[in-house]
Amino acid sequence: MTFATILVSAAEESHGNVMLETIVFPIIAISVFALLGLVTLSYRHTANRHAHKAEAYAKSHAKELEQAGHGH
Template identity: 65%
Template structure:
């Protein structure tokens, strides 16, 4: 066998015919699942401050003088 025939046989073996779009659906589904999980994690942090409003109110009462003096331009 010559080098040319070996290359021809190798090219013939790797050549396949099929639906390339269907073969790549897995990548799209994986990306969708990952982004959906990240969206769920992001949305799980909504309204976290209001879940502990009693702590925020207690902190505001305890540090009322500090909060009034702080800020931009004061």
């Protein structure tokens, strides 16, 4: 069998719809990205949940926070 006849016989074979055979991969990718999006959204407003702690820290360390800056 020559190389040309191998190519012709390979081209004649019908594999069906390739997208239907590989539909699992896009489904997995979409699922992973959706899961990562949900994880990201779960961290929204976490700083606001502890605003009272931040205010208490700022009041107790007012002098240190005033001295801190770009020029120290």
